[in-house]
Amino acid sequence: xxxxxxxxxxxxxxxxxxxxxxxxxxxxxxxxxxxxxxxxxxxxxxxxxxxxxxxxxxxxxxxxxxxxxxxxxxxxxxxxxxxxxxxxxxxxxxxxxxxxxxxxxxxxxxxxxxxxxxxxxxxxxxxxxxxxxxxxxxxxxxxxxxxxxxxxxxxxxxxxxxxxxxxxxxxxxxxxxxxxxxxxxxxxxxxxxxxxxxxxxxxxxxxxxxxxxxxxxxxxxxxxxxxxxxxxxxxxxxxxxxxxxxxxxxxxxxxxxxxxxxxxxxxxxxxxxxxxxxxxxxxxxxxxxxxxxxxxxxxxxxxxxxxxxxxxxxxxxxxxxxxxxxxxxxxxxxxxxxxxxxxxxxxxxxxxxxxxxxxxxxxxxxxxxxxxxxxxxxxxxxxxxxxxxxxxxxxxxxxxxxxxxxxxxxxxxxxxxxxxxxxxxxxxxxxxxxxxxxxxxxxxxxxxxxxxxxxxxxxxxxxxxxxxxxxxxxxxxxxxxxxxxxxxxxxxxxxxxxxxxxxxxxxxxxxxxxxxxxxxxxxxxxxxxxxxxxxxxxxxxxxxxxxxxxxxxxxxxxxxxxxxxxxxxxxxxxxxxxxxxxxxxxxxxxxxxxxxxxxxxxxxxxxxxxxxxxxxxxxxxxxxxxxxxxxxxxxxxxxxxxxxxxxxxxxxxxxxxxxxxxxxxxxxxxxxxxxxxxxxxxxxxxxxxxxxxxxxxxxxxxxxxxxxxxxxxxxxxxxxxxxxxxxxxxxxxxxxxxxxxxxxxxxxxxxxxxxxxxxxxxxxxxxxxxxxxxxxxxxxxxxxxxxxxxxxxxxxxxxxxxxxxxxxxxxxxxxxxxxxxxxxxxxxxxx
Numbered sequence: 024x025x026x027x028x029x030x031x032x033x034x035x036x037x038x039x040x041x042x043x044x045x046x047x048x049x050x051x052x053x054x055x056x057x058x059x060x061x062x063x064x065x066x067x068x069x070x071x072x073x074x075x076x077x078x079x080x081x082x083x084x085x086x087x088x089x090x091x092x093x094x095x096x097x098x099x100x101x102x103x104x105x106x107x108x109x110x111x112x113x114x115x116x117x118x119x120x121x122x123x124x125x126x127x128x129x130x131x132x133x134x135x136x137x138x139x140x141x142x143x144x145x146x147x148x149x150x151x152x153x154x155x156x157x158x159x160x161x162x163x164x165x166x167x168x169x170x171x172x173x174x175x176x177x178x179x180x181x182x183x184x185x186x187x188x189x190x191x192x193x194x195x196x197x198x199x200x201x202x203x204x205x206x207x208x209x210x211x212x213x214x215x216x217x218x219x220x221x222x223x224x225x226x227x228x229x230x231x232x233x234x235x236x237x238x239x240x241x242x243x244x245x246x247x248x249x250x251x252x253x254x255x256x257x258x259x260x261x262x263x264x265x266x267x268x269x270x271x272x273x274x275x276x277x278x279x280x281x282x283x284x285x286x287x288x289x290x291x292x293x294x295x296x297x298x299x300x301x302x303x304x305x306x307x308x309x310x311x312x313x314x315x316x317x318x319x320x321x322x323x324x325x326x327x328x329x330x331x332x333x334x335x336x337x338x339x340x341x342x343x344x345x346x347x348x349x350x351x352x353x354x355x356x357x358x359x360x361x362x363x364x365x366x367x368x369x370x371x372x373x374x375x376x377x378x379x380x381x382x383x384x385x386x387x388x389x390x391x392x393x394x395x396x397x398x399x400x401x402x403x404x405x406x407x408x409x410x411x412x413x414x415x416x417x418x419x420x421x422x423x424x425x426x427x428x429x430x431x432x433x434x435x436x437x438x439x440x441x442x443x444x445x446x447x448x449x450x451x452x453x454x455x456x457x458x459x460x461x462x463x464x465x466x467x468x469x470x471x472x473x474x475x476x477x478x479x480x481x482x483x484x485x486x487x488x489x490x491x492x493x494x495x496x497x498x499x500x501x502x503x504x505x506x507x508x509x510x511x512x513x514x515x516x517x518x519x520x521x522x523x524x525x526x527x528x529x530x531x532x533x534x535x536x537x538x539x540x541x542x543x544x545x546x547x548x549x550x551x552x553x554x555x556x557x558x559x560x561x562x563x564x565x566x567x568x569x570x571x572x573x574x575x576x577x578x579x580x581x582x583x584x585x586x587x588x589x590x591x592x593x594x595x596x597x598x599x600x601x602x603x604x605x606x607x608x609x610x611x612x613x614x615x616x617x618x619x620x621x622x623x624x625x626x627x628x629x630x631x632x633x634x635x636x637x638x639x640x641x642x643x644x645x646x647x648x649x650x651x652x653x654x655x656x657x658x659x660x661x662x663x664x665x666x667x668x669x670x671x672x673x674x675x676x677x678x679x680x681x682x683x684x685x686x687x688x689x690x691x692x693x694x695x696x697x698x699x700x701x702x703x704x705x706x707x708x709x710x711x712x713x714x715x716x717x718x719x720x721x722x723x724x725x726x727x728x729x730x731x732x733x734x735x736x737x738x739x740x741x742x743x744x745x746x747x748x749x750x751x752x753x754x755x756x757x758x759x760x761x762x763x764x765x766x767x768x769x770x771x772x773x774x775x776x777x778x779x780x781x782x783x784x785x786x787x788x789x790x791x792x793x794x795x796x797x798x799x800x801x802x803x804x805x806x807x808x809x810x811x812x813x814x815x816x817x818x819x820x821x822x823x824x825x826x827x828x829x830x831x832x833x834x835x836x837x838x839x840x841x842x843x844x845x846x847x848x849x850x851x852x853x854x
Contacts, residue, residue: 029070033077036067040083044177045184045274081153081181095167095232098158099793100146101809102252104195105163105326107312107336113291116313119335120287123315126324131286133316135263136293137249138280139336141307142199143228145173146252149192150826152183159231162471172231173198175240178247184274191810191826193252194275200227201305204243222375223307248275249312253810263316283316294337301339310338343402344377345415346370348395351382351426353433357462358607359449361428361439363388365399365411372403380409384446385428392416394423434458453657460494461487463605467495471611472603473592477585485509489563495603496664498589506582507572512559518546521562528577529570540565593669596795597624600672604658607648616640617649619802622676626762628653628662631754633694634762637685643696674795676802676851680767680775686759691715695755699738707731708739715752719743775804776851783811785828786821788841793821799848811836819844 043060064083071078078084110116123132144160157173158166173179176198183192200208200223208226212219220226230242248270250263260266264283271277284293294311301308315321315333324333350366363382370377380401382388391414393399398418399411428448432439437452450456464483468475475498486492491505511528515521518541525537538548544561546554555561572579595603597618602611609617620638621627632650635641641649652658684690692705692715700708711729712718721729726736742748782805784793791799796819797807811818811830817837820828831838839847 029074030077033067033070033074036063036070037079037082039063040067041180041182044083045180080155083181095169097161098146098156098166098168100158100161100164100166100252102193103163104144104146104160104166104252106330107334108327108330109310110335110337116290116294116335116337117287119313120290123320123324123333127317127320129320131289132320133262133264133283133285134290135267135314135316136282136284136290137312137314138278138297138304138308139310139312139338140197140199140247140278141224141309142197143224143231145169145196145198145231145246147173147179147194147196148253149183149188149194151190152186152188154179154181167232169231171236172233172239175236176244176246178245178276180274182274185272187258187269188273189255189258191253191255192273193254194248194270195250195252196246196248196275198227198231198244198246199223199306200230200243201245202307203305204245208243245306246276247278249277249281250314255810256812261318263314263318263321290337298339308339310336312336340402342372343400343412344370344372345398345400346377348393348397348399348411351388351393351395353429353439355432355434355450355456355458355462357459357466357605359451359453359456359459361432361448361450363426363428365393367399367401370401372401372409375403377401377403377409380411382411385441385448386446388426392425394419394426396420396423432456432458453655457487460492464492464495464498466605467603468498468592469603472599473595474599475585475592476588477581478588482509485513485560485563488557488560491563494661494664496661496668499593499665499668499670501586501589503579503582503586504572506585507577507579508567509563510582511577512562515559518548518554518558519550528573530573536568540567594671594673594792596674596792596798597622597672598798599794600624600670601627604652604662606652608645609649613638613641613645618674618798619679620682621678621762622802623678624662624672624675626678626765628659630758631751633691633696633751633755634758636694637682637690646694673791674798676799677765677767678762679802682762683766686763688713688715688718691755691759695742695752697739697742699735701735704731704735715756716749719749719752777816778804779806780804780816781806781808781814782817782819783808783815783827783831784819784821786824788819788821788844790841790845796844803851 148156205223321333347368398415400413432450435452435456441448598615602614635646688709689705818831
């Protein structure tokens with residue numbers, strides 16, 4: 024039993040310390056000397072050590088927690104943390120304001136203008152006024168749980184001030200490292216032999232992702248709040264400025280530089296003022312964020328892809344420096360794009376040492392007339408990617424010659440070609456090119472694609488170079504032995520070291536056998552000759568005799584985890600799979616649109632390019648790129664290989680009924696982009712025949728007699744004279760008929776089963792991911808939302824559902840378990 028006096032004293036100390044934190048970090052008005060604060064903190068710490076039951080999660084003594092075991096767990100954001108579109112010029116800002124005024128009918132709407140801190144975006148979750156969880160932004164949908172580290176930041180309140188806060192509150196803001204503190208930390212780090220931080224932004228991000236909160240606590244991190252995510256219904260706002268005022272009242276630091284301004288003139292004036300004082304601020308900013316202040320106006324403006332239409336980031340001009348071009352090299356990307364890169368004399372730009380910069384393409388090099396030996400101006404475009412922006416021709420050395428694109432790929436030797444009218448040159452080797460294979464595999468396993476954790480760039484390069492992996496499907500045949508052999512050889516810096524390591528880690532293989540392998544690849548074991556440059560790759564490619572691993576000496580957990588991660592990726596959603604394929608012009612948004620419209624990989628891989636134009640926001644260029652990819656036998660074989668190795672789409676569904684209007688003959692004629700065939704003319708032609716093949720049989724006279732104008736009639740007949748076009752028309756009509764047969768009947772298509780219904784998902788589902796479940800429900804007309812309210816139609820509850828289930832019970836919201844969800848989805852799929 025805790026004596027009453029210590030309990031009262033502990034509560035009193037916590038209250039005084041929390042008030043002191045609020046006045047110091049939020050109001051910037053210290054109430055007590057630092058010595059008094061430290062004395063009270065030590066007294067509270069001693070009380071809690073004597074009476075452990077007195078310690079509370081929000082106590083100021085609990086800011087530094089225990090070391091995290093191995094890695095951060097994932098947190099799915101209830102309300103996505105969206106990115107912002109960028110503006111780099113005044114006209115772009117004027118256009119941003121014009122779109123808002125045109126939509127809302129206001130001449131000078133109010134905006135919240137806020138400095139864009141160069142730090143790490145985070146989300147803080149409070150329940151009943153207590154800080155319970157903090158997460159990084161991640162990909163905007165899923166972040167990492169860094170709660171223990173965030174508790175070490177004195178600027179983040181553990182308990183909210185006042186009593187007007189909502190039951191559940193998500194606060195969005197930026198963790199940053201003030202520049203004076205960054206410089207002071209690095210001074211101490213050099214004296215003590217610690218790792219020096221590269222720049223404040225990297226310092227903030229790296230500090231927050233330390234597995235040991237004690238390390239985070241040593242770093243000088245700060246926090247500014249700038250918005251909210253999920254908020255329960257017991258509080259409401261009408262303006263963004265009201266949100267910021269409430270955040271201040273609840274104990275959060277909000278930038279004192281935030282201002283409410285009006286119209287484009289107010290935005291640009293604020294931008295100019297901040298640009299003037301930028302270098303004097305105690306923290307780094309890379310631009311200004313403008314947010315429409317009226318929340319109802321925000322709702323009306325809505326979103327596009329991953330960004331809101333009611334906010335924009337006006338970026339400052341990137342910092343620039345001069346340096347020298349030492350060489351111009353070609354990098355081959357996953358789509359074969361040959362990007363010229365300038366190798367530079369190292370130079371500091373915006374706090375980062377830059378040794379290379381993109382030249383974008385051959386046309387850009389010609390425009391700038393960049394030559395080897397030139398003195399150039401380098402800019403960090405968007406403060407991320409360094410680029411060469413100008414040449415100082417007065418400093419050009421004698422004899423410098425103009426650069427031209429090489430005719431052969433520097434990696435595989437294939438011809439580098441350029442499509443007519445395109446700016447990009449491409450290696451024609453496709454997946455025969457190791458560089459393209461490496462980039463294709465890297466993209467395939469990335470977090471937003473197949474999400475194979477643990478397969479890094481270096482490992483991918485070695486697997487391809489050693490001919491262990493030839494394509495993405497080979498990943499699903501990787502064995503523990505192959506991975507351990509890879510680590511054994513690549514960890515050895517010299518052949519002698521490899522022999523020494525093999526003695527410890529390998530059994531059942533004679534020492535002389537490994538020596539023979541080394542001699543075979545040209546290694547002189549006497550130590551007198553030069554070691555071949557790629558000896559490790561050659562050793563990995565060699566035929567090894569049978570042997571066993573000494574599991575007492577060699578670490579295998581990493582390899583087992585990687586194989587398990589690869590195995591988990593076999594179950595995936597259609598949109599992830601399509602994105603993972605790495606088709607030109609197909610990002611996450613386009614992949615999601617394709618998956619939603621067609622629903623099935625077996626359908627998508629058979630379609631000719633014009634049918635991809637049926638999908639909203641997909642035009643001719645993107646449709647052709649998708650069609651070209653699917654028409655390549657090697658790509659079809661790659662998909663077959665993946666399916667054969669057990670990759671399964673978990674959310675396949677019938678094509679959406681909205682395709683029906685895009686599958687008429689008139690629409691097909693439009694999609695074909697035949698010269699002179701306008702939408703009006705396509706409608707006229709569709710009355711002359713029921714199908715494309717039959718329309719192809721109409722000669723010029725028949726079309727003219729039917730009233731088709733001469734230019735359109737002649738263009739159509741000439742187009743159909745091509746055997747390739749006839750073949751395309753027949754294939755297009757056949758696929759159209761197949762799609763129409765799979766669409767829901769018009770009666771069912773008129774109203775989707777879940778049209779207008781609001782659905783919340785919580786907990787872990789055993790049979791499919793929540794992402795897959797959400798996609799299936801959306802295809803049936805549902806709107807997936809993040810929080811439960813009276814307007815929620817039903818809640819799907821899996822294992823460990825959390826507080827959403829309790830709220831659904833309290834509000835009498837219909838609750839579906841996984842069995843009911845699966846039965847519903849199966850019923851729809853069967854119809």
